[in-house]
Amino acid sequence: MTRTAEPTANLQQNELGNIIEAYSRVTERLEQSHLRLTDEVERLHRQLDEKNRELARKERLAALGEMAAGVAHEVRNPLGAIQLYASMLDRDLERLPEAQRLVQKIAGAVTSLDAVVSDILAFAGNDRLELHAISLDRVLDEVLALAAPQRDVLGATIHVDADASAVQVHADDRELTRALVNVVFNALDAAGPGGTVHIHVTEGEDGFVTIAVADDGPGVAPELAQRIFDPFFTTKDQGTGLGLSIVHRIAESHGGQVTVGPGHGGGAVFTLSLRGAGDTEPVDHRESI
Ligand code: ADP
Numbered sequence: 001m002t003r004t005a006e007p008t009a010n011l012q013q014n015e016l017g018n019i020i021e022a023y024s025r026v027t028e029r030l031e032q033s034h035l036r037l038t039d040e041v042e043r044l045h046r047q048l049d050e051k052n053r054e055l056a057r058k059e060r061l062a063a064l065g066e067m068a069a070g071v072a073h074e075v076r077n078p079l080g081a082i083q084l085y086a087s088m089l090d091r092d093l094e095r096l097p098e099a100q101r102l103v104q105k106i107a108g109a110v111t112s113l114d115a116v117v118s119d120i121l122a123f124a125g126n127d128r129l130e131l132h133a134i135s136l137d138r139v140l141d142e143v144l145a146l147a148a149p150q151r152d153v154l155g156a157t158i159h160v161d162a163d164a165s166a167v168q169v170h171a172d173d174r175e176l177t178r179a180l181v182n183v184v185f186n187a188l189d190a191a192g193p194g195g196t197v198h199i200h201v202t203e204g205e206d207g208f209v210t211i212a213v214a215d216d217g218p219g220v221a222p223e224l225a226q227r228i229f230d231p232f233f234t235t236k237d238q239g240t241g242l243g244l245s246i247v248h249r250i251a252e253s254h255g256g257q258v259t260v261g262p263g264h265g266g267g268a269v270f271t272l273s274l275r276g277a278g279d280t281e282p283v284d285h286r287e288s289i
Pocket of ligand 1: 219240244
């Protein structure tokens, strides 16, 4: 009896050990897959929250854009009339320099108002896009020419780090210029007198081209990083808060994006990503959306 009972007990103990080991392996695997699933659920929640925020922003902006465009159109007609009458008075008042100076001030104020109206219409952005392969070099030349007066007033410097001559993007010429002008003007503003702005172009392997505009200004506080793209958000006395919302709309309408982050030595870096035209894209290819 005792001779056979011992091996049986050992056998049972081994089996029990195997079962416990298998059970703990399964438990461990279950725990790991539970953790993976929890992470995945959290990631999907975050993605959903982000999409919901984007959708809410789009809806808000569409309603605001429609209203703003309506107001801007209504304001533009009387502004045109004021400008016309001011220029007529300006001619008639040649012998009354004091009165003529006042009329010229009125004309100057109307020009500023007209620029705001143009910004509002650009923000509403009802123009149809004309997308084609365009050379970034040419766009940057135009942007630099437009920014030159402000650069010179500030005694600032603008460096274009990369040779962008070979880089083409799939974009609307006018809209891309407008977006880059807004970002570069802001960068000059932030950099201030004697400041420096760097424009860096890179072609990613994903077919996207990124244009990074870095300045040596005070940078953007992290809590403001999302708000600065909202229409009418400004920290400037004379600002309209429309510049970056126009950039955001243009980036999105091109299937790209604009982001802001800190620069290496302080300052802000605004990065605009756009679809590259690719080597095979015919240069004169046109399409509208
Ligand atoms: P505006 O220039 O009329 O204020 P924007 O929409 O172009 O309107 O900019 C919104 C705000 O974003 C600015 O008032 C400023 O606070 C911030 N901002 C934009 N560009 C920069 C920059 N390069 N550095 C720091 N802050 C910036």
